[in-house]
Amino acid sequence: MKKLIIGNWKMNLGLKASLVLAKAVKGIKTNNEVGVCPSAFALAGVKQILSGSQVKLGAQNCFWEIAGAFTGEISAKSLKEIGCAFVILGHSEQRALGETCQRVNLKTKAVLAAGLTPVVCVGEDWAKYKSGKSRAFVQGQIKRALTGIKLNGKKLVIAYEPIWAIGSGKAMRAGEANQMQALIKAEAKKVLGQPKAEVLVLYGGSVEAKNAADFLRQDNIDGLLIGGASLKAQEFKKIANIK
Numbered sequence: 555m556k557k558l559i560i561g562n563w564k565m566n567l568g569l570k571a572s573l574v575l576a577k578a579v580k581g582i583k584t585n586n587e588v589g590v591c592p593s594a595f596a597l598a599g600v601k602q603i604l605s606g607s608q609v610k611l612g613a614q615n616c617f618w619e620i621a622g623a624f625t626g627e628i629s630a631k632s633l634k635e636i637g638c639a640f641v642i643l644g645h646s647e648q649r650a651l652g653e654t655c656q657r658v659n660l661k662t663k664a665v666l667a668a669g670l671t672p673v674v675c676v677g678e679d680w681a682k683y684k685s686g687k688s689r690a691f692v693q694g695q696i697k698r699a700l701t702g703i704k705l706n707g708k709k710l711v712i713a714y715e716p717i718w719a720i721g722s723g724k725a726m727r728a729g730e731a732n733q734m735q736a737l738i739k740a741e742a743k744k745v746l747g748q749p750k751a752e753v754l755v756l757y758g759g760s761v762e763a764k765n766a767a768d769f770l771r772q773d774n775i776d777g778l779l780i781g782g783a784s785l786k787a788q789e790f791k792k793i794a795n796i797k
């Protein structure tokens with residue numbers, strides 16, 4: 555089945571390096587859906603390079619207002635104008651800097667209103683995982699992020715990224731991720747009040763070419779959100795091409 559594979563370049567690349575990587579991945583041809591999320595300053599340049607490519611463009615964050623006196627912020631409407639297809643929201647690295655569920659909720663609404671697909675990140679830290687509180691914690695994150703949201707036929711993507719698995723080289727076991735993702739999908743549909751809503755759930759956290767297929771084989775894993783491995787063009791291509 556067709557999966558969604560998104561590379562999150564985080565703040566790893568400057569403008570030149572972003573354009574070089576965009577050139578290296580633009581030729582990806584696969585049955586999966588693929589996207590990359592460069593830093594905001596590189597979005598327009600990367601979009602130009604990706605013109606005619608199957609690889610879609612995404613942003614790593616945005617603000618919830620459409621326009622106005624909000625120094626340093628970027629609206630979902632502007633991201634749409636640049637040519638983004640989706641926006642990562644509530645990444646744990648943003649949450650660690652103060653991002654709240656309430657703001658993720660406002661941003662999710664703004665992204666949907668702009669005609670883009672939100673990629674809402676959730677996930678527990680090691681202490682919660684070890685003490686068996688992952689499920690309740692992640693359900694709470696979903697409830698707060700999705701309260702009052704109506705999809706009206708639009709697509710929502712949730713990325714389940716256990717914080718302890720991010721950049722640690724210790725991915726969650728695929729079967730365990732699969733179980734969490736079934737729960738996440740059910741919770742999201744419950745909060746949305748739409749059993750038939752189009753909700754995709756991605757896994758993220760130390761995914762590489764060598765373990766990606768294990769995740770993609772799982773029923774409830776609709777795709778992957780990839781950090782470190784998405785910075786290596788060949789590695790990312792391999793993952794994008796997994797059937």
Ligand code: 13P
Binds near residue numbers: 562720758760782
């Ligand atoms: P890594 O793939 O580097 O673990 O990062 C995952 C992530 O945070 C993607 O958003």
